[in-house]
Each structure stands twice: as structure tokens, then as C-alpha cells.
Amino acid sequence: MKAVYSTTYIPMSSAEIELFLLDLVDVIADALRAEPFTAKPVAVVGDRMVAAHFTGMETLQRTVEVLGRALLFTPELRGVDRLAEKVVAVLGALGARFATAMRLDAFRQQEEIKSALLQAKQGVERVLRVSEARFREVFDSSVMGIAITEPDGTVVEANEAMNAILGSERSLIGRSLPRHFHPDDAEVLTASYRSVREGVVDRFREQRRLVRIDGEPAWVYLAVSVLRDADGEPAFHVTMVEDVSELHLMQKNLDSLLLRDPLTGLSNRQHFVTQLETVHSRSEHGITLYHLDLDSFSLINNGLGHDTGDRLLKQTASRLRAVVADQDAFVARIGGDEFAVVVDNSPTTPGVPTMIDKINDELAEPTFVDDRGIAVTATIGVLDRPSPEWTVGQLLRAANMTLTLAKAKGKRQWLPYDPHEDARQRAAARVTAALPGAFENGELEVDFHPVVGLADRTVVGVSARLRWGSLGHRQCLAMADETGLSLPVGQWMLRYAAERVVLWREATGVTPLPLHVALSPMQSRDEDLVGAVKRTLDETGLPVGDLRISLHTRAVLIGGSDDNVQVLTDSGIPTGLNDFHGGQDELALLTELPIHSLTIAPATVRALADRTARNPLAHNAMASLVAVVRQAGVSVTAAGVTTDAEADWWAGIGTDAAQGDFYTASRTTGPLAALFQDRP
Amino acid sequence: MELANWVPDDVDTGLPSAARLYDYLLGGGHNFAGDRALGEQFLKAQPNARAIARLNRAFLRRAVLFMIDNGIRQFLDLGSGIPTVGNVHEVARRAAPESRVVYVDFEDIAVAHSRMMLADDPLATIVQQDLTEPEVVLEAALGTGLVDRAEPLGVLAVGVFHFVPPERHPEAVVAAYRDAVVPGSHLALSQFTADLQPVEMAGIVEVMKKSMNPMFPRTLAEITGLFAGFDVVEPGVVPLPLWRPEGLSDDDPAKAGILGGVGRKR
Structure with a gap:
């Protein structure tokens, strides 16, 4: 057993091998003893030896040696007729069969290994096919144009996107890519391709122009690299092209976007x-x-x-x-x-x-x-x-x-x-612009004007009015509104007027006359109006019942002053409307708000005065208005009355009071003159 | 061997492979002329090569059966090569039919051959990976469904680490497998050494330089070092004829060429 065992590897334990071989020896012995003798059954021994991998190079030789000696001299076979002859026949058959089985086994193994080789190659091929398919997919479906070119620029592969970018209906294969370089870019592009080919750079990416089949330029980003063969020699260029014509147009448009609505x-x-x-x-x-x-x-x-x-x-x-x-x-x-x-x-x-x-x-x-x-x-x-x-x-x-x-x-x-109008406007604008400085320098002044009761032409109130040089109250207020100064100016005026009136009263001991203050539109809308008024009254000691505030009618109409009217009234300050023109919407305010009085706008007063003779309708309308308003418990004052005749007319229609040049400060006497004629 | 022109160049049959050389030395027919020519040169450098191959194969068999006796039922055979005779799954199954085996090899033909053989086998398969990348190998092995991470694993690295060059850090490779398996797992490892027959070994190294698998013999100390973290079972790392022989053997341990052993993870 050792003789065969050491010539090859048999995946069995020694005991298993011994049993296996003894079994084979039995087959041979049986054949030798059988009558009539035939060597045929021994063939299976050769098969089984090969199948069990008793296939070493010297296995057969050793088997014949061992068996030849053993079979001839074993006591069990001593009685067998013509034993030597039969042993030779048996060994011959075994040998022949062993050789055949070996040959078949070698063929089988060769078939197997070749088949494995084939499979391995197919495996590799499959991997290649998959990667080729992947490449195809990327190549075909890419939105980037891809062209593979020979070093001389001849296209060997180009995808659909590339065709589209160059506007080509036909395949680009066989065409020269450099022929599509824009003339202005051809030189630098050729140089770039060369530097990639020569390995100066691995790849380049540039924004360049190509020329489409129809001759139109196409702005593109080119990304170019090189494929090298096994020897490292440049074999192909891979050119990836991104069409940025639209981007380029947009860039151009950006300028016009900045210039165009x-x-x-x-x-x-x-x-x-x-x-x-x-x-x-x-x-x-x-x-x-x-x-x-x-x-x-x-x-x-x-x-x-x-x-x-x-x-x-x-x-x-x-x-x-x-x-x-x-x-x-x-x-x-x-x-x-x-x-x-x-x-x-x-x-x-x-x-x-x-x-x-x-x-x-x-x-x-x-x-x-x-x-x-x-x-x-x-x-x-x-x-x-x-x-x-x-x-x-x-x-x-x-x-x-x-x-x-x-x-x-x-x-x-x-x-x-109109150059003259322009000059005037510009002058006004200059003046307005100077108001803040004037206010800062104390150039604004407060004048007091009498409010005259029309029934008996007695002074019934004191109206505080702004003045800046030759500019009067209304102009000052308008400029203050325009420059955003009206709130501080208004508060200053109120405080100044209240202080002066209180001082004047203390000095003269006259019957208290209410202080009238007319607010500009912006002042009328001041959210802090009530607070400012109360603070002023507290600090100056002017009794709350002695102040009459009128808000600008337009400002109240537009809204935002309603609260001021209501809260001032609630605080005990009789509140009115100034710059009243007599419109329906204005009249409606009287029913909505607790209005104490209203002051007809100087413009309206002037208009009526100009048309005294010609326009009875307007006069009648005003008369009715005054009557209706007074009936509603609202007192009416006409502002900007210039003549006694006008005053008479206003008195005639029942107007309570009037202000204006018809009753100049110079007409006042005694303690009143001290207030109205006081001009520092 | 003449290749048809449709065959891609990536499967290189021109260079002999160690797997087919091994098959040739074991008396197999799964080899090409180039492998056989190399085998003859190998035999010239080491006349005992056939015996060494047989001894290595026998060591594999005994190691597998030893592991079966110690309860191992799943095997990872690193560098399994050409399925010749006495493959792990065949050996294991004769002792424990439920044994599962995952073969690992990197060489195309060996893998293809193994796939053919194992096509219909539910308990054995092969993954094509590089055994020096333990994480990848283990992931692939787990992916087959035949290996259970929680169960002791029989890791077989029989006659393969002499193909792992020093720069791949074989000790780290083994350590990674060791760290990935549960205690009670086993490692069987054998590889060429120059300790026994320095001249013949040098000859083999020269010969194998012409194959796709150059060889790197290691000293007893180096090989023992690969078992770090394992308790090496008796008789330790020894010439293969001395490792738990089954009765009679007249193989000379001094000419066995390969040292091997089995360890059990602590």
C-alpha cells in the first residue's frame, strides 16, 4: 500500500486506503480463481484506481511489481491452474484499463480547465461588455457633446449631443474636428490640444467658439483629455463639449437687463x-x-x-x-x-x-x-x-x-x-430749505392776532400765528410740513404762545381770552398731539378750557386725526376744524366727530369777496351752510376777512367770529394792545 | 497554447499559475503546458516537490477534520486554487455533512473552475477576492449567506501565505481575520520555509519568479508569529509530516519544505 500511496495524494486516511486496496485485491483474486478464466472483471480495478486518484506517475509500475510478486506467491492462489499465465493476463488487462482511464481522466480534466478558462474569459468579456455598455449609455445619453478624435483631429466617435451642438444632421465620424474651430480660436485651441497630447497638461478646459455646420458660432466649454495606448503614446483625444451659447447670450443680455426696463x-x-x-x-x-x-x-x-x-x-x-x-x-x-x-x-x-x-x-x-x-x-x-x-x-x-x-x-x-415760474419755484425751494436753520437760530416768531366776535366787534380770542420775516403763518406751516419740521415747530409755537398768554394775563389781570391755535395737516396727524398739548398746559399753567385747537380739515378727512379730535375734546379742549371749504365730505365730519367750531378757509373767504357782486348763488350757499352748521351747535369763524364790508356780510349771515386784516392789531387798545402790538 | 482571437487579453494563460502548478504536482490534469514546464523546473529545484504538495494537501485534510472534531462547521478557504482532489467541502462533508465552505481565490481560471464545480452546491461557493484584503473578503463571505459571524469559523490558509509579499503585511492580514471571528474559531496555516532546505528553497524562489505568483518563504519564528492571538495546538508549528500524522508515513520532515500548524482563537 505504501508503494502506491507515496506516489500521489489520495484524500483518505491510511486505514481507508488499506481497505480500499484490499477490496481491489479481492476483485483480482476472484478473477484469477474463476473458471473459465477471463481477465475482464479486473478492468474495473483500473477504473476505480483512477477514480480514487491512485494516479501517480509511478503508480502503475509499482502496482504491477507488487501485484505480480504477491499474486504468484500468495498461498491463497497456490492451487490455481496456469497461475502465472493468468496473472500476466490480469495485470495486462489492469494496465490497459488503467491507462485508458488515466487518458480519459486527463482528457476530462483538460476539458474542465479549458472550460474554466473559457468561462474566465467570458467573465472578463462580460465585464468588458458591461463596461462598454455603460460607456455607451453615458456616451449616448450625455447632454454634453463627446467626440473622440485621432491625434490629427479626425473624429472616430461622436455622440448625438455633439451633432446637435454643431448642428449636424449626419454623423461627424470621419470629419475633422479642428475644421469646426472658430478662426479666432483655432490657433490657441490647436496649441491646447498639443499640450495635452504632449503631456504638458493632463487636460484643459476652456470657453471657446466652435463653428456650426450652418456657419453660426457656438460658444462652448471644451474639456479635452487624451487617451493613451499601452505604450503610453497618445492614441485619441476625448473632447467634451458643453454648449454655453445660451449662457453667453444671457451674459450679453445681462448688460441690457441692467439698462432696460x-x-x-x-x-x-x-x-x-x-x-x-x-x-x-x-x-x-x-x-x-x-x-x-x-x-x-x-x-x-x-x-x-x-x-x-x-x-x-x-x-x-x-x-x-x-x-x-x-x-x-x-x-x-x-x-x-x-x-x-x-x-x-x-x-x-x-x-x-x-x-x-x-x-x-x-x-x-x-x-x-x-x-x-x-x-x-x-x-x-x-x-x-x-x-x-x-x-x-x-x-x-x-x-x-x-x-x-x-x-x-x-x-x-x-x-x-417756463423760466420765470422755474425761478420762482427755485426761490421758494431755497427759502424752504433755509427754514430749519432759521428755526434753529430763533428767527421764527409767534404773533398774536385778535379773534373778533362779529356780533359786537369785540375781541373774543387770541390766535397764535407763525411768522418768519415777511412770510406769514400759512407759508411757514406749509414749509414746516415740507421739511418735516412741523411737529417741533408746532410744539414750540404752542408752548411759546401759552407762556406768553399766561404771563400777559398775570401782568394785566384782564378777563381770560381763549388761545386759538390752528394746526397744519402734519401737526393734525401727530400721534403724540394730545400728549404734547397736555404737557404744555401742565407746564405753562394755561387752563384747559382756555385753549382752542383746530385741526386741518383735509387731514381729518384723509383720516388719522379722528382720535386726536375725540381725545382732545374728551380732555376738555374745545376742538375745531380749520381750512374748511364747505364741501359735502367736510360737512359730514360734523356729524361724525365732536366738532366745537370750524374756521372757513381764507381762500374760500377771498373767493366769496371777489365775487360779491357777481355770484349770489355762492353767497346763498355759504349763508345756508353757516346757518346749518350753527344750528348743529358748531360755531363758525371766517378767516382772512380783509374789509369791514366783508365782516358785515359774514356777520349778516350769522357767522360767530372773524379773523383778518379788517381788524388790525393797531385797533386794539389797553391791555390787549400789550399782547397784539408787542413786536420785539 | 494558441488562443482564439476573440479571447480578450485580460485572462493571461501565458504566465503559469501557482494554482495549476500545484495541481500538476499533485498529479492533476487541470494545467497548461506552461504550468507543466514550470512544474518541471520546480521539480529540478526541489526534487521532493510532489511529496511536498501531497503533504500539504494531506495537512489540509487533517486540519479540516481536526476542526470538525472541535465543532467547526463553517470554513473559509483562503487561496483555494484549482479544485483538485480532496477539496475542503468534500473532506468536511464526509465527516460532517452540514459543513459550509466559502472558497476564496483571486485567479480567474481557478475561480471559474470552482464556480463550475460548485454551481449546484448549496453549501459551498467561491468568492473572487484578494485574500490580503480581509474586510472585503469577509464582507463577500458573509454576503454568500453561508458564513455566520456569530459562529466559530475555520479559517484555512494552507500553502498560500508564501505568496503574500512582506509589503502586504501578512501578520496584519491574519490579525484582521482573527479580529473578525469569534473566539473558538480556528486557523490552519502552512507555508514554505527556507529553514529546512535553504538551497532548494532558493531554487524554488528563482523558478517562481517566472510565474504570476512569486514566493516568499518565512522562518519558523515568522510563521509562528502569524498565529498571534491564537493558541497553537499540539504539536505546534512543525514540518507537515509531523503534524498529527495518521499512522505510517516515511516522508522525511527535513525535506517537507513547508511548516504548518493550527491555532484556536482565545
């Missing part, structure tokens, strides 16, 4: 200023600037919605463009509902009135929104052929000022620039 496509204000400067400085025959403001546009936006508003703005833009289409002109949107038209005049340019008519006619054409025709009107300030010396700032200011004046006239108005 996105809704109408017109120049925006910034661009308008630049354009205006250019045209103005180059103009031969001078320019004309139309500054338009759409009338009541907020009503359209609020009432019909911003979509409708936007449509009308677009419509207006295109119509204005149409008006100046055949002229050297441009249109801009320079504010929410403001447009500008600048015409560079030529000898044939229509005059301003013609142009205004054309603009008005165009705008009058209704735009239909939900079957409803809507037309806009515009108010226009016109600056015609301003001096070439003027700066853009001056042009804009002058046009704006003219527009503001035109708007004051109403809707669908236009005005040419």
Missing part, C-alpha cells in the same frame, strides 16, 4: 440719463424732452389689478414708440408711471403742440382688457430746445418741475417749461 423693454432711468446726455451734447438743432406722467394710474393698478396695469404700461410704451417711430427719438420708462420721450430735432420735426396731439391721440385709443376698453391719459411737461449749456441734472429737474406744474392744472394737461 424688463416690462416694457424701454430704456430704464439710468440708461435714459446716459442717452439723454449723449443726444443733448451732440444735437445740432436741439432736443425736445417730453416728461409724461400717466393720470391716476394708481387707480388702474388698485382697481383693475397690476396685470392690467402692466398691460397698459406695455401698451403705452409701444404707442409712444409709434409716435416717434419716424423721428430721431427714443422713449424711456423713468418711473412707475412716468415716461420720457426725447426727440433730436431736425428741420422737419413737428412742433411741440403737434407732438402733444399725436401723443394724446395715441393714448386715447382704448386698450381692451376683459372686453372693457381702457384708455389712459397723460400729463406732460415739455422742455423744448434747452440750452446746450444745461447739464443732464438741470434738464431732468426742469422737466420734472414743469410736469409738476402741469399736474397742478389737472389731468391730460401739458405745459412748456
Whole structure:
């Protein structure tokens, strides 16, 4: 057993091997003993030896040696006839069969290993096929154009996206990629490809232009790398192309976005200023600037919605463009509902009135929104052929000022620039601008004017009024409102007046006269009004019943002052309305709020005085109004009465009191004069 | 061997493989001319190579049966090579039919061959991984569903670590397997050494440089060191004929070429 065992590896224990071999020996012995003799049964021994892996190189030789000796001399077979002959036959059969089985086994194993090899290769191939399929998928479905080119630029592979970028219907394979380089970029691109090919850089990524099949340039990002063969030699270029033409267009558009109004496509204000400067400085025959403001546009936006508003703005833009289409002109949107038209005049340019008519006619054409025709009107300030010396700032200011004046006239108005009006406005503006400084320097003063009872022409009250040099109370208040100073100015005036009145009373011991203070619109809306008034009364010692405050009628109408009226009244301060014109809406306030008195506006008083002879209707109306108001328990004062005759008329219709130049401070005597004539 | 031109180059049959050389030395037919030519050179360098191969295979068998006796029912055979005779699952099953085996090899043909053999076997399979990446191997093995992490594992590294170069840190590789298995798990490891026959070993190293599997013999101390964290069972790390022999053997331990042993994780 040892003889065969050591020649090969048999996966059995020694005991197992011994049993196995003894079994085989039995088969052989049986065959030798059998009559008639045949060697055939021994063949199976060869099969079983090979199957059990007794297949060492020397196994057969050793088997024959061992068996030959053992079989011939074993006592068990001693009686067998012609034993030697039979043993030779048996060993021969065993050998033959062993050899055959070995050969078959070798074939089987070779088949197996080849099959394994095949499978391994197929496995590798499958992996390759999968990776190829993956590559295909990426290649085909990529939104990036991909082209694989030979070092000379000939395309060997290109995907659909690449075709699309170059606008090619046919495959690019076989074409030259460098032929699609933009002439301006060809040189630098060729150099970049070379540096990748030569390994100077691994890849490059640049924004360049390619030329499409139709000759149009395409802006692209190119990412280019190189594929090397097994020897490291450059075999192919891989060019990835991202079409950024749109991006590029957007970049270009960005500039115009900054210059254009996105809704109408017109120049925006910034661009308008630049354009205006250019045209103005180059103009031969001078320019004309139309500054338009759409009338009541907020009503359209609020009432019909911003979509409708936007449509009308677009419509207006295109119509204005149409008006100046055949002229050297441009249109801009320079504010929410403001447009500008600048015409560079030529000898044939229509005059301003013609142009205004054309603009008005165009705008009058209704735009239909939900079957409803809507037309806009515009108010226009016109600056015609301003001096070439003027700066853009001056042009804009002058046009704006003219527009503001035109708007004051109403809707669908236009005005040419008026240098005198301009000068006046500018002077007023300068004065207004100086008010804060004047207030700071104590240049504002408080004058006292008598409030005269019309029944017997006696002084029934003291009205405190602001004065700054030659500017009177109303102008001072208007400027204070404009500069945002009205609250501190108002508080200062109230305190000053109260202190003076208290001092005056103490000095003269006269019957107390109530102090009248008329507030501006902004002062009327002051949320801290009641608090400020109470503090003043506390600190000055003026009795609460001796103060009469009147709020501005318009301010109360607009709202925001209702609380002030109510709380002042609740605090024991009789509260009235000033600047009352007599409108229905104003009258309605009397029923809504605890109004103690009202003061007819000087403008209304003046208007009635001017028309005394001509307009009985207005006078009758005022008479009825005064009667009705007084019936309601509200006292009425007329402000700005200038003559005794006027005063008489007001007295005649039952008016309680009047203020104005008809009763000048100089008419006062005694202790009153001390207050009214006191001018430091 | 002439390859049809559709065969991709990635499966390299031109370079002999240790797995097929081993098969040849064991008297198998799963080899190519290149393997057999290398085998002849191997035999010239180490005339006892066939016996050494047989001894190594026999050691594998005895080690598996030893582990079965110690309750191991799941095996991870690292570097299993060509399935020739006396494969782990066959040996294990004769003693414990429920044994599960995951073979691990990296070489395409060995893996393909093993797959063919194990195609219909529910309790044995092969994963194609590099045994020097224990985390990957273990994950793949767990992924087969045949290995239970909570159960002691028989890790077999028989005749394979002499292919792991020093720069792959064989001690760290073994340690990673050790750390991943539960106590009671076993490691059987055998590998070539130059301690016994330095001249022949040097010859083998030269020969194997021409294969895809160069060899790195290790000293007894180095091999014993690979068992760090394991209690090495009797008789320790020894020439293979001396490891728990089954009765008669006239193999000379001094010419056995390979040292091996079995350890039990503490």
C-alpha cells in the first residue's frame, strides 16, 4: 500500500486506503480463481484506481511489481491452474484499463480547465461588455457633446449631443474636428490640444467658439483629455463639449437687463440719463424732452389689478414708440408711471403742440382688457430746445418741475417749461430749505392776532400765528410740513404762545381770552398731539378750557386725526376744524366727530369777496351752510376777512367770529394792545 | 497554447499559475503546458516537490477534520486554487455533512473552475477576492449567506501565505481575520520555509519568479508569529509530516519544505 500511496495524494486516511486496496485485491483474486478464466472483471480495478486518484506517475509500475510478486506467491492462489499465465493476463488487462482511464481522466480534466478558462474569459468579456455598455449609455445619453478624435483631429466617435451642438444632421465620424474651430480660436485651441497630447497638461478646459455646420458660432466649454495606448503614446483625444451659447447670450443680455426696463423693454432711468446726455451734447438743432406722467394710474393698478396695469404700461410704451417711430427719438420708462420721450430735432420735426396731439391721440385709443376698453391719459411737461449749456441734472429737474406744474392744472394737461415760474419755484425751494436753520437760530416768531366776535366787534380770542420775516403763518406751516419740521415747530409755537398768554394775563389781570391755535395737516396727524398739548398746559399753567385747537380739515378727512379730535375734546379742549371749504365730505365730519367750531378757509373767504357782486348763488350757499352748521351747535369763524364790508356780510349771515386784516392789531387798545402790538 | 482571437487579453494563460502548478504536482490534469514546464523546473529545484504538495494537501485534510472534531462547521478557504482532489467541502462533508465552505481565490481560471464545480452546491461557493484584503473578503463571505459571524469559523490558509509579499503585511492580514471571528474559531496555516532546505528553497524562489505568483518563504519564528492571538495546538508549528500524522508515513520532515500548524482563537 505504501508503494502506491507515496506516489500521489489520495484524500483518505491510511486505514481507508488499506481497505480500499484490499477490496481491489479481492476483485483480482476472484478473477484469477474463476473458471473459465477471463481477465475482464479486473478492468474495473483500473477504473476505480483512477477514480480514487491512485494516479501517480509511478503508480502503475509499482502496482504491477507488487501485484505480480504477491499474486504468484500468495498461498491463497497456490492451487490455481496456469497461475502465472493468468496473472500476466490480469495485470495486462489492469494496465490497459488503467491507462485508458488515466487518458480519459486527463482528457476530462483538460476539458474542465479549458472550460474554466473559457468561462474566465467570458467573465472578463462580460465585464468588458458591461463596461462598454455603460460607456455607451453615458456616451449616448450625455447632454454634453463627446467626440473622440485621432491625434490629427479626425473624429472616430461622436455622440448625438455633439451633432446637435454643431448642428449636424449626419454623423461627424470621419470629419475633422479642428475644421469646426472658430478662426479666432483655432490657433490657441490647436496649441491646447498639443499640450495635452504632449503631456504638458493632463487636460484643459476652456470657453471657446466652435463653428456650426450652418456657419453660426457656438460658444462652448471644451474639456479635452487624451487617451493613451499601452505604450503610453497618445492614441485619441476625448473632447467634451458643453454648449454655453445660451449662457453667453444671457451674459450679453445681462448688460441690457441692467439698462432696460424688463416690462416694457424701454430704456430704464439710468440708461435714459446716459442717452439723454449723449443726444443733448451732440444735437445740432436741439432736443425736445417730453416728461409724461400717466393720470391716476394708481387707480388702474388698485382697481383693475397690476396685470392690467402692466398691460397698459406695455401698451403705452409701444404707442409712444409709434409716435416717434419716424423721428430721431427714443422713449424711456423713468418711473412707475412716468415716461420720457426725447426727440433730436431736425428741420422737419413737428412742433411741440403737434407732438402733444399725436401723443394724446395715441393714448386715447382704448386698450381692451376683459372686453372693457381702457384708455389712459397723460400729463406732460415739455422742455423744448434747452440750452446746450444745461447739464443732464438741470434738464431732468426742469422737466420734472414743469410736469409738476402741469399736474397742478389737472389731468391730460401739458405745459412748456417756463423760466420765470422755474425761478420762482427755485426761490421758494431755497427759502424752504433755509427754514430749519432759521428755526434753529430763533428767527421764527409767534404773533398774536385778535379773534373778533362779529356780533359786537369785540375781541373774543387770541390766535397764535407763525411768522418768519415777511412770510406769514400759512407759508411757514406749509414749509414746516415740507421739511418735516412741523411737529417741533408746532410744539414750540404752542408752548411759546401759552407762556406768553399766561404771563400777559398775570401782568394785566384782564378777563381770560381763549388761545386759538390752528394746526397744519402734519401737526393734525401727530400721534403724540394730545400728549404734547397736555404737557404744555401742565407746564405753562394755561387752563384747559382756555385753549382752542383746530385741526386741518383735509387731514381729518384723509383720516388719522379722528382720535386726536375725540381725545382732545374728551380732555376738555374745545376742538375745531380749520381750512374748511364747505364741501359735502367736510360737512359730514360734523356729524361724525365732536366738532366745537370750524374756521372757513381764507381762500374760500377771498373767493366769496371777489365775487360779491357777481355770484349770489355762492353767497346763498355759504349763508345756508353757516346757518346749518350753527344750528348743529358748531360755531363758525371766517378767516382772512380783509374789509369791514366783508365782516358785515359774514356777520349778516350769522357767522360767530372773524379773523383778518379788517381788524388790525393797531385797533386794539389797553391791555390787549400789550399782547397784539408787542413786536420785539 | 494558441488562443482564439476573440479571447480578450485580460485572462493571461501565458504566465503559469501557482494554482495549476500545484495541481500538476499533485498529479492533476487541470494545467497548461506552461504550468507543466514550470512544474518541471520546480521539480529540478526541489526534487521532493510532489511529496511536498501531497503533504500539504494531506495537512489540509487533517486540519479540516481536526476542526470538525472541535465543532467547526463553517470554513473559509483562503487561496483555494484549482479544485483538485480532496477539496475542503468534500473532506468536511464526509465527516460532517452540514459543513459550509466559502472558497476564496483571486485567479480567474481557478475561480471559474470552482464556480463550475460548485454551481449546484448549496453549501459551498467561491468568492473572487484578494485574500490580503480581509474586510472585503469577509464582507463577500458573509454576503454568500453561508458564513455566520456569530459562529466559530475555520479559517484555512494552507500553502498560500508564501505568496503574500512582506509589503502586504501578512501578520496584519491574519490579525484582521482573527479580529473578525469569534473566539473558538480556528486557523490552519502552512507555508514554505527556507529553514529546512535553504538551497532548494532558493531554487524554488528563482523558478517562481517566472510565474504570476512569486514566493516568499518565512522562518519558523515568522510563521509562528502569524498565529498571534491564537493558541497553537499540539504539536505546534512543525514540518507537515509531523503534524498529527495518521499512522505510517516515511516522508522525511527535513525535506517537507513547508511548516504548518493550527491555532484556536482565545
